[in-house]
Amino acid sequence: MPPLVQELLEKNLEWKMTQIGKVLYTAKTHTTGGRENGASRSSDGRLDVRLATPGSARIGTNPEQLFAVAWSACFESAIALVARKRKITLPADVAIDAEVDLNLADGGYVISTRLNVSLPGIDRKAAQALVNEAHEVCAYSKATRNNMDVAIKLV
Secondary structure, three states, X not given: OOHHHHHHHHOOOOOOOOOOOOOOOOOOEEEEOHHHHOEEEEOOOOOEEEEOOOOOOOOOEOHHHHHHHHHHHXXXXXXXXXXXXXXXXXXXXXXXXXXXXXXXXXXXXEEEEEEEEEOXXXXXXXXXXXXXXHHHXXXXXXXXXXXXXXXXXXX
C-alpha cells in the first residue's frame, strides 16, 4: 500500500479517489527555465511559447494567462455541451473573460479566479442554468472545485 494511503487510513481520514475512465487525449509538453525565463513546447509543436513573470520586460506569457485561456475555453465548450443537451441554440458571440490572480497567502502562493460569462440573447434564467450546469461538467471546474476561490458570473 502506498505510504500516503497508509497514513490516511491510520489517521482515519477519508481519501476520495476519482474513477478514471478511458483516456481521450494526453497533452504532452516540455518546459525549461520556469516562469522567469522559460519556454514551453508541446510534443506536436502546435504550442511553442516563451515564459515570463507578470510585469517583466521579457517577451512571453505566464502560467496564469495560460490557465485563464485553458479554463475559459473548456468552460465555453461545457456551456455548448449543456446547451445542446437542453436543445438551446447559442449565439455566435458567446464569450468568457477569465481572470486568474496569483496571490500570496499563508506563507505561500495561491490562485483565485473569476469567469465572467456573456450569453447575449439568452433569457437570463436559462443562461444562468447553462452556466451552473457547465460548472458541474467542465473538467477544469471539477479540478479546481474546493481548491481555490472561484467566482463565475453571468454578465
